[in-house]
Amino acid sequence: MCTGTEGRGGRRQRALLCCVLVAAWEAVWGQLRYSVPEELPKGSFVGDVAKDLALQLAVLRDRGARILDRGRTRYFALHANSGHLVTAERLDREQLCEGVQRCVLRCEVIVEGEMKVYRIEVEITDINDNAPSFGEAEKELRMSEITAPGSRFSLSKAHDPDVGVNSLQSYELSGDEHFSLSVQAGADGEKRPELVLAKALDREEAAFHELVLRASDGGEPARTGTARIRVSVLDANDNAPVFSQAVYAVRVPEDVPVGSTLLTLTATDADEGINANVKYSFKEISTKASKVLDLDPETGSIRLLRSLDFEEDDSYHLEAQAQDGGGLSDTATVSISVTDVNDNAPELTVSSALSEISEDAPSGTVVALLHVQDRDSGANGEVRCSLVGDVPFRLRSSVGSYYSVVTARELDREEVSEYNVTVWASDGGSPSLRSSAVLALRVLDVNDNAPVFAEARYSARLPENNAEGALVLTVRAWDADWGQNARVRYRLAEGRVRGAPLSSYVSVQAETGALYALRSFDYEEVREVGLWVRAEDGGAPALSSNVSVRLLIVDENDNAPQVLYPPMAAASGAGWTGVELAPRSAEPGALVAKVVAVDADAGQNAWLSYELAKATEPGLFRVGLHSGEVRTARSPLARDAPRHSLVVVVKDQGRPALSATATLTVVLAESVAELLSELGSAAAPAEPGGSLTRWLVLAVAAVSCLFVAFLLLLLALRLRRWRRSQLLPPASGALRGVPASHFVGIDGVRAFLHSYSHEVSLTADSRKSQRRWAADSCCNTLPARPAPDKAAPLLGEDAAGARGAPPDALPGNIPRHRVNGGRRFPRKRQGGGARCEQCVQCRPEAAGAAVHHGGEERKERSAAASPAHCSSARSLSVSAACELPSAPERSSNEADGSERPGDGGTGHRRKSQSDSLSRSKCPGAGDGNRSDRLSQSRR
Template identity: 40%
Template sequence: MPTVHLFLKAFLIMDHRQNLKGCLSFLLFSLLFSVSFGEVRYVHPEEMQRGSVIGNVARDLGLKVTDLDARRARIVAEGTRQLCELDTASGSLLISQRIDREELCAQATVCILQYQLLLEDPLQAFSIVLDIADINDNSPVFATGEIQLDLVESTVLGRRFPLESAHDPDLGTNSVREYKLSQNEHFALEMSTQINGNAYPELVLKKALDREAQAEHVLKISGIDGGYPVRSGTASIRVRVLDANDNVPVFSQRVYKASVPENSPIGTVITTLNATDLDEGVYGEITYSFSHLSDKMGGVIEINPQSGEVRVAGVIDYEEASSHELDVQAKDGGGQASHCKLIIDVIDVNDNKPVIEIKSASANVAEDSKPGTMIALINIYDLDTGSSGRVTCAIPDNLPFKLVSEVKNYYILLTDGLLDRELQPDYNITVTATDAGSPSLSSVKVMSIVITDVNDNAPTFTQREYNANILENKPVGTFVMKVNAEDADDGSNAKIHYQIANSEVSSFLTINSDTGELFTLRLFDYEQSVHFQIKVTARDGGGPPLSTTCTINVFIKDQNDNSPVVLYPVQSAGFIAEDMVPVEAPRGYLVTKVVAVDADSGHNAWLSYRIIKATRPNLFMVDLHSGEIRTVRAFMEDDEPKQTLIVLVTDNGPESLSATATVSIMLGDGLPVLSELFEFADESQDSDNLTLYLIIALSTVSSLFLLLISGVFYFKLCRRGYVYRSTTASLPVFPTTYCPPSFTDLSRCGTLLKDERYDSFLTTGSWRGDFRFGSNTDTDTLKKRSAAYQKNTLRRVSADRGSLKVRAGAPHPCYVIK
């Protein structure tokens, strides 16, 4: 057994002169005392070096050394003194600090330190008792270096004078065993025993004193202990020879007993000692004092030298010592003294709050921890005794934690519910320990628990759907908008990365993966596409990551980047269509109409017309909005038979663009004057009746619309034929493939869209729908002439147009020319 081994080690240090019987008795007592279920007891000498092995705890308790680290084993002291440590690699109990038996236990016969071997997972505790064996590490010391004795010369032979004992903090054989007196002829030294068995020296007069022969004697006394090696201490005895003082003070009791509550106020009277002396005068005056007072008791207890009152002089604490034994001396004026024993019992009161020690704690707890997860191990104890030392521990009820106690004075803090960092990121748990004293005392300790994040929340966009507007022709890299997603998690779990989800539009926009800012990757053309849709995914940095998606509707906004295109009259090199007008045409007669389109939309596609140059000024006028050319006056004989007009067509953009159309008009004799083309029959009537003008304008627009519908329907039926009006052989010709790919206006679109071609076009020579279709020869010629113009002016639909989703807006009153 480890106890036997350690006792044998202690005996090697003890005095080798002890007899065999004493050794065997000591060994038997130690063996019987160390047998305890669930505990191991070691005897170890004091003052051993740090790192010395006390014993192998793992072997003695039947534990595996490999389990010590796995189960987080450690040594826990009862109280605050941690003098030992556990070497988990070998299972040995080592000395970690200097152990001084006299400092720990003063002169108590048994000095025991209580420890716990604590295994956390699962929780298990073993008791370890360390019995500190005394070694001879202190020399005997006299309280004063010089002892004063006043003896009358008439002192009878054999008179005994008690001397102050030497004090040695060691115990047993290591304490003072004998005294020696220096060689002299008048005095001898003998030992006497007190009531409690303590031996003290007495000076015995062996030869009569003669003051006249020698008035003073100086002796040396040595106190020798029984340790090995032997230690000793010396003091001087100065004896003055006086005249008659033949009575010594006498105490009324040999042993005084008293009690005092701990923490009594300074000045509290504990007891009063009484000694009498039959002498008179100076020899009858008694002075009281303590023979020997330790450093700890020096400031706690004091005695009145004249009255013998013993009072409290400092803080008296039951936990420091439950009782005190003091030697009191009564000395008269002649130097004679007597001694008594004073025993003071300290009464325990509930003056110590419970102590809360966190032995193990996890500062961070994952929010997905299951109920029952261990958070901390708490040790609760109270230095008081009895009911004042019984302690209960509790935490608030409104927390997802609970306390469980499976080992005395130890509590385990466990989770008692589900944790959610997003609702409560941390907890300050107040642990309250309350004793059973009256009145009860309590201690409080606050434990801070931080809930660590788990990736249990997906990012959330501030909007499920966004709308963005991009102005066409903006350079690559133009900022579009910023999307924003939030994640309730923390740290890397809340770090959001953005990316475009639908790959078919990934070439249109790019997104900053960190900020969510969108930028263009190409130039956009409103005339090709007005709307497309992308999906953006926000993914957090958790493992595994969580994501969410939002939709962004992107609308392309129109810019005035297309100039008007004149469809009629055809503007090509070497060919200008001529319009015929009767010479007899009156004022206001409709001669022809300039037809132009603009690929832009909205205000940018609103066209206005005006004549900037004419063969004969003030002969013709053009309507500002419709482009109709009418006569301003009747023709005269001196008017040229061929008139040329240059019409400027301007759009309505912020920075307007324009085109010019050259109109050639021939005056023809014999042509009939059609009343339908006459606008200003009565000038006075025009000025007087505004309603009539409005009706005429509405009728004209309606007629043109019907004419357009009829023409389209007619061209569908007669698509492959050639039709001529016999009476309008000179009407202008619309080239079959002059027009752009399409003239369809959708929603916010302009007048040019859709990639379809037709060989038939509508003329504007008459509101009735005067149509003329050119021959193949003419058509081919015009196609060749207009090819370059179309290539540079009219935009083509891009190859990736199919990847764009065009959202059709509400129907607009736009003309569709096919």
């Protein structure tokens, strides 16, 4: 309390200082108090809230703050930029706080971001803006002339809505000396004016008296209000009405029905007649009370015009008057107290609330601010708040009638993403009334959950030889978070398969988790691929999880069985073959051989079965279905062939089945020597299409080799002839004394002498050979060569020398002549001697220019000529012919031969030379040794 004894100015300063200190003290406790005079215009400054509460202007601007008024009208506003509290409406104290000595308006400032409430009380101070006023500007009183002096008559009191010194302070009466004014203080402290009769009245002297009642307040300047009073003097009326009670007091509940009689006033008058007729009226009643209560003038009953409301007015104080017909009256005080009934449910208001909260918000985070009030009183106005259901929130009492809703524990969006929190407010009435408010709160996601795969591990089966890009399987992972935090992407973990990166074998689609094969797998190379797939969410930081994927390659029947025994034959490209020995004395079921095979596939595709597909004697042998053992089905018989060919088919169990064949040659023999003899002497039996092909290939290869050898031999002979032509003189190769008619042409290849001929027959067996002489042979020697000084005429030159051989037609360079056009190849004789001309067809250079005779002569000579040919076959025949010259010519030749050194004189030697010459003219006529012997004999 602030007190002082100084003057008026000092007291005002002390009062201001006390108010500042109180405001500062209450600000510490979250409450501010301001005082402003009434009738301030809109927008007037009330106080600096930001400064008094130590709030940062930036906080107010960013987070926001607002004013909550408890009434229906908003009287104050807060400027966020300045933090000033200003008036939002014109403040009229008499309207806001009628009949209340101290007018205080309360509001709350809520800072949104901080979820804090600051209470503000603004006291509206009074100014002397109202003058005292009377309910009746003119009042008429009736008094009997026999009224005794000192009698008192109540007057209507003046009403001044101002308070304090500005309220009604005094009354004054003027106008007549018969009356005086007396002011009485009532129980409520109000001043009540009474008119006092100062001296006796005389109607004959004055029938009326005019008076003026003035009421004054204590304002500066003072305001006054007046009422005119007219007193009528009546004839004698001895008795005035008298109320049975000076004060009527009654208590009624606020829920009493409209039209009910609250109480009845009773007044009696001892007079008779018109002077005893009493009328009731309210001598003094407020405007508000006149709308609620009604007084029946005849019966004195006070009825209820509308419903009572304890929260608006809890009592009514009235002054009733009873007046008789003679003008005499009496007054009584009526006091009606309204008792509270629990007719108002608690009012629950959400002052501020969050619509979203992060799931990682700590325990105790304020999510809502509630204001609760009950207009009832006593126990009916006591409010209790509670939360409905098992929710992770609790209520915490805040400033005044405010409650905070705070988190009781950490939230988990994955369990509950939204909360509808119901708050109940119940009063203490009987029965209790309650109200509720619902808070809708959405929990914001935090990346606190890693992706979780649908399965702990994955496995898939992929057939081998798959297509590149084939879908293997799809992995699925879910993230319990929301939004970007729940967006899952997939990728492969690092790894290697058979030394190659895992990414070259499989790939995973980042969005869907589909796993694709990038290459075609081979079960025989890779049977299983183990890998890890990582799922990563889109949070920051990202969370991830891994799952193992086992990829099993499923075998397909893509490999045929491979026969290990018998081994594959070197000459053929398909199938296997082998030779086995079986004794003729073998019993049925004796083991002959065993076919061993493997399959690179697995499972059913590698299960092998054996069957006998072909056999020389079908009933003699059998093959084990699963073992591959070849056994005798019966004992061999004497009529059974010694050599048997078996074709065994090995099949797997795949679909479709693949197979391989193995060929076995079984020889029925009692010993290995007999086996070898059988294999060496017996020709191979007819074989299937594969053996025929093998023999054809061998034959073609042999023919090709012979042809190449023939070409090489022909080339060697030509080189040899060329060397001889370079070493011998030009005429040395001529044959003299041989008529041209003795030459025959055979296929235009070679010319042979017909007179002397023999045939040499050669066989494949080098030990057997024979030589057969022709019947008409008459010459066993070759003619001697001509003398070096004589030129040997060539065939084709006549006697006159009209046509001779050109110079280049020497041995080794003889031109080719054809007689297809009827030309003959002429003979030439010279010097009385005869010489055998050299056969041009014995030269390899002239192989294509042999002379052919036309007509019958050609036919005869062709028929008479012995065929001569050289081949690589098993027999070789060589024929040579030579005609003897005449006697003179023979002697000449002998003489020439005797003169030539190295020329033998016997016919045997000449025969040898003829044989050598004949054989040298046929390439390939004998083997190499025979060619060498002929060459040596000729030399």
